[in-house]
Amino acid sequence: xxxxxxxxxxxxxxxxxxxxxxxxxxxxxxxxxxxxxxxxxxxxxxxxxxxxxxxxxxxxxxxxxxxxxxxxxxxxxxxxxxxxxxxxxxxxxxxxxxxxxxxxxxxxxxxxxxxxxxxxxxxxxxxxxxxxxxxxxxxxxxxxxxxxxxxxxxxxxxxxxxxxxxxxxxxxxxxxxxxxxxxxxxxxxxxxxxxxxxxxxxxxxxxxxxxxxxxxxxxxxxxxxxxxxxxxxxxxxxxxxxxxxxxxxxxxxxxxxxxxxxxxxxxxxxxxxxxxxxxxxxxxxxxxxxxxxxxxxxxxxxxxxxxxxxxxxxxxxxxxxxxxxxxxxxxxxxxxxxxxxxxxxxxxxxxxxxxx
Amino acid sequence: xxxxxxxxxxxxxxxxxxxxxxxxxxxxxxxxxxxxxxxxxxxxxxxxxxxxxxxxxxxxxxxxxxxxxxxxxxxxxxxxxxxxxxxxxxxxxxxxxxxxxxxxxxxxxxxxxxxx
Numbered sequence: 001x002x003x004x005x006x007x008x009x010x011x012x013x014x015x016x017x018x019x020x021x022x023x024x025x026x027x028x029x030x031x032x033x034x035x036x037x038x039x040x041x042x043x044x045x046x047x048x049x050x051x052x053x054x055x056x057x058x059x060x061x062x063x064x065x066x067x068x069x070x071x072x073x074x075x076x077x078x079x080x081x082x083x084x085x086x087x088x089x090x091x092x093x094x095x096x097x098x099x100x101x102x103x104x105x106x107x108x109x110x111x112x113x114x115x116x117x118x119x120x121x122x123x124x125x126x127x128x129x130x131x132x133x134x135x136x137x138x139x140x141x142x143x144x145x146x147x148x149x150x151x152x153x154x155x156x157x158x159x160x161x162x163x164x165x166x167x168x169x170x171x172x173x174x175x176x177x178x179x180x181x182x183x184x185x186x187x188x189x190x191x192x193x194x195x196x197x198x199x200x201x202x203x204x205x206x207x208x209x210x211x212x213x214x215x216x217x218x219x220x221x222x223x224x225x226x227x228x229x230x231x232x233x234x235x236x237x238x239x240x241x242x243x244x245x246x247x248x249x250x251x252x253x254x255x256x257x258x259x260x261x262x263x264x265x266x267x268x269x270x271x272x273x274x275x276x277x278x279x280x281x282x283x284x285x286x287x288x289x290x291x292x293x294x295x296x297x298x299x300x301x302x303x304x305x306x307x308x309x310x311x312x313x314x315x316x317x318x319x320x321x322x323x324x325x326x327x328x329x330x331x332x333x334x335x336x337x338x339x340x341x342x343x344x345x346x347x348x349x350x351x352x353x354x355x356x
Numbered sequence: 357x358x359x360x361x362x363x364x365x366x367x368x369x370x371x372x373x374x375x376x377x378x379x380x381x382x383x384x385x386x387x388x389x390x391x392x393x394x395x396x397x398x399x400x401x402x403x404x405x406x407x408x409x410x411x412x413x414x415x416x417x418x419x420x421x422x423x424x425x426x427x428x429x430x431x432x433x434x435x436x437x438x439x440x441x442x443x444x445x446x447x448x449x450x451x452x453x454x455x456x457x458x459x460x461x462x463x464x465x466x467x468x469x470x471x472x
Contacts, residue, residue, distance in 0.1 A: 104402035111403070111410035118413035225369040232416065233374060236409070241385055246387055272468050286391070 041346035057328055061200035062147045064325045065207065065348035069144030071321070071336055072210070077315045078343045081306035083130050090123050090136040091235045096240040103247055122233055125172040129230065132169040132217065135162040136210075143206045146199075160184050161207050166213045173229055174221045183212050204326050214315055217288070221312045227305065234304045238297040245293065254288050263292060307346050366430050371401070371467060374430050376411040378464045381440040382408040385453050392448040401450065404457035409463045416472040426470040433463040 094116060101112050139162045142155035163184045170177040220226060248254035256279055260271035272278075279285050315334040324331050366374075382405040389401055440456055447453060 094448055100402065104399040105397075106399060106402060106406070109403065109406055115406060115410040115413050118410070118417050122416055123412070225367070228369060228373070229416070234371075235376070236379075236413070241382065243387060246390060248388050280394075283391075290387075290391075352367040 009098075012328045013216065017302065031287060037040055042333075058197045060330075061203055061325065061328065064331050065200075066144050067204035067331055067333070068207065068321050068325050069140045069147060070339075071333055072140035072318055073137050073144065074341075075318065075336055075340050076133050076140060078340050078347070079135065079311040079314060080130055080133040081299060081348050082311060082343050089234065090120060091117060093237040096237075096244040099255030100240065100247070119233060119236065126230055126233065128169045128172040131164070132165040135165040138215070139210050143203065143210065146206055147203045150202035155206050159206070162210070162213050166216050170218065172218060173226050175223055175226065177216055177220070178215070179213070183209060185209075190309070203243045207322045207325050211319060211326075214322070216250055216311065218315050218319070221308075221315070227308050229307055231304045234301045237299050242294060242297045246290065249276075249280075252276070259289055259292060303346050307343060310339055310343045310346065314343065357399050364427065365424060366427055367396065368471075371426060371430055371470070372412070372416055374433050375415050375464055375467060377406075377437050378433055378460055379405070379408040379412040380417055380455055381437045382460060384444055385457055388444045388447065388452050393450055396450060398450065400454050401457060404454065406462050407461045408457075408464050411461070411468045415468045415471045423470050429463070429467045429470070433460075433467050436460050436463050 016048055097112055097116055101107050106112065139155070139158040142158040146155050163179045167177060193319050233322070245254065249256060255276050257271045257275055260275055260279075261269075264270060279289060314336060319337055321333070321336065322332050323329075386398060386401045386405050389396070389398055436456075436459060440460055443456070447456075
């Protein structure tokens, strides 16, 4: 008798003896012929019993795979937030250059236009790093699904996108690499009814694919010059904004009062009402304030450099976790968790400029 | 007879650093002139600054060609950048700044031609 069971669950596990059968029912509706399932299950039992000794390992691999996927995704999302600050800064740069052009009677200046076009093009190429991080996040998410309920299809497409974006990013920073075909080769080894050890094998295979692409990008980021390329744009943005601010103050339009208050706050000092009119005539005080403004600007650039270093450290911290997973060793998440926390602190120090 | 060794070929990044430094020196010169001459017309200085900035940003987008003459051109540009930086605190005259910046821009342009 063919009996149909309507299944709506995303993940089911059936224990048989000491073995575990992990049965994936994709999201949505799926109809399964139970008599066929019973036959397959009968044949599978012997495999399961043979694999019983490996079950503990499989469970640990799946659990570690899920943990690595979660921490890897969190790290990638945080790195992306740190990396996209410069993308949002382009609008601030355009405003500053527009002001500087207008003030200096250079509206339509060909060099200003070329400069902004070059900066936009550079920023566009560098945003490839953000796209790569998005793909990394998706791949970890898909690996987590693979570890949880053998969601093979998602991983297959995610790792393909990660490979494409790895090659695109390397090309964008002038260090083209060739991704070997096996970097995205399928990890699928069994059909809908999968024993835990096979699912664990798939997770390990997925881990190796991500680790390989991760290593490629780490090598690119480690090369001298890549960091300068990625943060040079920030220095130029900060310089143009600083120039516009200096012009605004020199013309008596903007005030140094917020800067004075910030400087004096730790000493309990507050600026007086006519501070700016005094500052403008005291060249030493003005030079001091200008220096503080430049320092704040430098701090923003240095936070980008620090974010680059921390992101690279985070990527490097993921590699031994992959290796632990692949060798069945426990994961030590301390390094990656600490680095992600530091990235969060950097992002909080200099939030992206508000845009309307 | 002295055996003159050719100057080592600079890397693309080293040349980009020189061009970025030239653009920054031009901006600092503008700001120094602004501080010393509030309200003065600094549009010529600004034009020179943006020229230097555009040269750097265009080079940033290109690859460096393998011409040995670039080492000497880079050295001359770096020396000029130092000259500009050395006068930031003392030079007040806008005309004198303009002469210095125009020279800087010419040297930056000559270095940038080695980018394909």
